[in-house]
Amino acid sequence: MKRFPASGAPAGAGGPWVEALAGVSVSVAEHEFVTLLGPSGCGKSTLCNIVAGLFRPDAGTVSLDGALIDGTRGRVAYMQQKDLLLPWRTVLGNATLGLEVQGVDRALARAEARDLLREFGLEGFDAAYPAALSGGMRQRVALVRTLLCRHDMLVLDEPFGALDAMTRAAMQEYLLRLRSEFHRTVLFITHDVEEAVLLSDRIYVLTNRPGRVRAVLRAQGPGARRAADPEVVSLKAEILDLLRGVAAGAAR
Ligand SMILES: Nc1ncnc2c1ncn2[C@@H]1O[C@H](COP(=O)(O)OP(=O)(O)O)[C@@H](O)[C@H]1O
Ligand SMILES: [Mg+2]
Known part of the structure; x- marks a missing residue:
């Protein structure tokens, strides 16, 4: 559970509160690709921030490999919804930031970053600054x-949110390849139903704020199907129905 002081209210006990997340229980198995899907403002980013240790939950716990980690940073690789590139660092400098924090040798970090930047279509931009990049390029650097x-664990909060459909499709391919090559465990956030169905092993559909788990659905696994496959179409329809139910519930 997580609540915030309502906007404008002084922080602290006694003031009005916004309950962002209710009793949500989410599990991700090793090497699994799990997606959280839910209406805007239902607490998806709040949940990511809790898993990444940036926020402490007001109630509840987070565990990783059997150890409690709530409030601990640096246990998962986290891509926040905002790309948060440092404007004064180059593309290469931004890409190596996480490795530098982890104490990886600078030359090794730069070599690894250059390889991956090339894979992501950013060859030749190592020395560019974020301001010179398109939204899609910035997202790829992040x-x-x-x-x-x-x-081993990636938490990706709407990583393709700002991208156009073409770039988005290309990014999905990259993500699938990286997942199959690097065997990472992924907690993925999106509001795009088709993206969820195409990429996930399992999908949690959340309710309006305060977010609760409305349903958990099993998909075919990352990259197993194309958008036009009947299974994909029917799972999409089922999820859209659930989300319509969530919206109707909120309107009542
Ligand atoms: N740091 C914060 N302070 C106050 N309210 C917040 C904060 N972060 C999120 N909220 C509120 O909590 C709710 C859930 O936000 P968020 O987790 O960003 O939703 P989502 O990512 O699903 O769109 C929203 O009503 C939002 O305004
Ligand atoms: Mg969000």
């Missing part, structure tokens, strides 16, 4: 930085 972190 994703490269996250993927370079030596953590």
Whole structure:
């Protein structure tokens, strides 16, 4: 559970509160790709921030490999919804940031980053600054930085949110390849139902704020199907129905 002081109210006990997340229980198995899908403002980013240790839950716990980690940073590779590139660092400098924090040798970090930047279509931009990049390129730099972190668990909060459909499709391919090559465990956030169905092993559909788990659905696994496959179409329809139910519930 997580609540915040309502906007404008002084922080602290007694003031009005916004309950962002209710009793949510989410599990991700090793090497699993799990997606959280839910309406805007239902607490998805709050949950990511809790898993990544940036927020402490007001109630509840987070555990990783059997150890409690709530409030501990640096245990997962986290790509926040905002790309958070440092404007005064180059593309290469931003990409290697996570590795530097982890104490990886600078030359090795730069070599690894260059390879992955090339894979993500950013060859030739090593020395560019974020201001010179398109939104999609910035997003890719942030994703490269996250993927370079030596953590088995990735938390990706709407990593393709700002991308157009073409770039988005290409990014999905990259993510699938990296997952199959690097064997990472992924907690993925999106509001795009088709993306969830195409990429996930399992999908949690959340309710409106305060977010609760409305349903958990099993998908075919990352990259197993194309958008036009009947299984994909029917799972999409089922999820859209659930989300319509969530919206109708909120309107009542
Ligand atoms: N740091 C914060 N302070 C106050 N309210 C917050 C904060 N972070 C999130 N909220 C509120 O909590 C709710 C859930 O936000 P968020 O987790 O960002 O939702 P989502 O990512 O699903 O769109 C929203 O009503 C939001 O305004
Ligand atoms: Mg969010």
